[in-house]
Amino acid sequence: MSTNTPDGPAIELVGLSKRFGRTLVLDHLSLQIPRGSTFGLLGPNGAGKTTTIKILMGMLAPTAGAARVLGMDALAERLRISQVVGYVPENHHIYRWMRIEEVIGFCRSLYRSWNDETCREMLDLFALDPRKKVKHLSKGMLVKLSLLLAVSHEPEVLVLDEPLAGLDPIAREEFLDGVLRTICERGRTVLFSSHTLDDVRRLADTVGILCNGQLMLHGNLDNLLTTTKRLRATLVDGRRPQALPAGTIYERLDGREWLLTVREFSPEKVEQVRGQSGVEHVEVLDIGLEDLFKDFVKGQRAAK
Amino acid sequence: MKIDPRSHLPIYLQIAEGIRAAVAAGVYRPGEALPSLRTMAIQLQVNPNTVQRAYDELDREGLIYCQRGKGLFVAEQGTSAAQASACDTVRKSLEEAVKSARAAGLDPERLRELFEAAVDGASQTRSHQS
Numbered sequence: 001m002s003t004n005t006p007d008g009p010a011i012e013l014v015g016l017s018k019r020f021g022r023t024l025v026l027d028h029l030s031l032q033i034p035r036g037s038t039f040g041l042l043g044p045n046g047a048g049k050t051t052t053i054k055i056l057m058g059m060l061a062p063t064a065g066a067a068r069v070l071g072m073d074a075l076a077e078r079l080r081i082s083q084v085v086g087y088v089p090e091n092h093h094i095y096r097w098m099r100i101e102e103v104i105g106f107c108r109s110l111y112r113s114w115n116d117e118t119c120r121e122m123l124d125l126f127a128l129d130p131r132k133k134v135k136h137l138s139k140g141m142l143v144k145l146s147l148l149l150a151v152s153h154e155p156e157v158l159v160l161d162e163p164l165a166g167l168d169p170i171a172r173e174e175f176l177d178g179v180l181r182t183i184c185e186r187g188r189t190v191l192f193s194s195h196t197l198d199d200v201r202r203l204a205d206t207v208g209i210l211c212n213g214q215l216m217l218h219g220n221l222d223n224l225l226t227t228t229k230r231l232r233a234t235l236v237d238g239r240r241p242q243a244l245p246a247g248t249i250y251e252r253l254d255g256r257e258w259l260l261t262v263r264e265f266s267p268e269k270v271e272q273v274r275g276q277s278g279v280e281h282v283e284v285l286d287i288g289l290e291d292l293f294k295d296f297v298k299g300q301r302a303a304k
Numbered sequence: 305m306k307i308d309p310r311s312h313l314p315i316y317l318q319i320a321e322g323i324r325a326a327v328a329a330g331v332y333r334p335g336e337a338l339p340s341l342r343t344m345a346i347q348l349q350v351n352p353n354t355v356q357r358a359y360d361e362l363d364r365e366g367l368i369y370c371q372r373g374k375g376l377f378v379a380e381q382g383t384s385a386a387q388a389s390a391c392d393t394v395r396k397s398l399e400e401a402v403k404s405a406r407a408a409g410l411d412p413e414r415l416r417e418l419f420e421a422a423v424d425g426a427s428q429t430r431s432h433q434s
Contacts, residue, residue: 180349203350225312226312226314289309
């Protein structure tokens with residue numbers, strides 16, 4: 001049964017696992033994305049981002065756990081979900097022999113809530129020629145057409161899988177423009193996976209880092225960045241002290257320089273590092289999203 | 305206004321800073337409307353919730369005010385508030401500069417020379433431009 005309450009999460013994963021043969025791709029993944037938020041799903045290649053999205057779109061069955069979109073079960077109610085979700089997949093399956101106007105006509109017949117005005121607006125914004133055949137479109141135009149088809153039925157939730165990969169700067173800007181117009185409409189929820197950290201920083205208000213099939217870091221992007229700091233300590237004899245402050249996600253020793261990336265930073269943590277024998281000087285540095293992401297993934301790999 | 309997505313500085317603070325600078329410089333004047341959330345979000349290519357957060361911040365500071373249904377406007381005392389806040393920012397960066405000068409072992413006299421040279425340099429460029 002669907003439990004589509006207006007204040008429930010737009011997307012919900014509960015203990016989601018997915019196994020392909022002997023490989024466990026998702027390992028008890030749990031996540032809630034509130035309505036109206038824009039969630040950026042980050043993770044190294046093979047972390048399970050596309051698998052998560054395919055399960056949400058009802059294209060893959062989970063091995064265990066559940067995935068819900070607007071309170072509906074992703075697998076059992078996938079047809080109802082497809083009416084209220086716009087999906088831009090990693091690879092675009094659009095009939096190559098059709099003209100753009102034919103593809104639009106075809107999709108229009110599939111959705112009760114198709115909005116000709118939105119469609120027209122997006123055609124203009126993206127400068128797409130309706131007479132053009134899909135097989136003659138560049139990669140950038142194809143991605144834009146895919147977004148046009150995903151938003152013209154006024155979906156409540158928009159799901160984008162690596163949407164900006166391989167786009168030139170102009171196509172990227174136009175695509176972002178189209179996504180932002182959709183986000184600006186009240187209450188729209190967006191889930192997108194990406195490697196382009198600059199774009200994640202621009203678009204997302206919440207991020208999650210997927211690593212080894214689990215969601216490792218999850219929260220408001222600005223809060224994560226302001227509460228994570230890098231400590232740079234100079235060691236007298238280049239020997240690393242034993243104790244690490246709580247919340248250390250990555251550390252590296254380079255000669256006499258000791259770098260630590262620490263979550264939930266507090267001045268006490270600096271004192272803790274400074275108080276250890278052999279530590280001469282400690283400096284606190286700010287960290288950007290790219291370094292946070294890299295340190296996090298490297299730290300996870302080192303722990304493995 | 306330019307947003308740097310690589311900076312550690314939260315984007316909403318970058319936007320707030322950009323608007324403060326624009327108000328201080330008279331780009332937006334007291335009583336004038338600011339661009340809508342949607343316009344600003346699309347123009348800066350950032351999430352509208354982030355722009356909202358920047359506007360909330362400036363509203364709290366008394367730099368702008370919200371008129372229901374009409375949008376956001378620069379407050380009467382907006383220009384002076386923005387200049388005061390710009391002053392604050394400059395003081396902070398000067399303090400940072402002094403700190404790194406000390407770490408590098410520069411004496412105060414040398415530091416004063418550097419500061420005065422920088423001020424003179426800046427005013428010379430300005431007189432060349434005018």
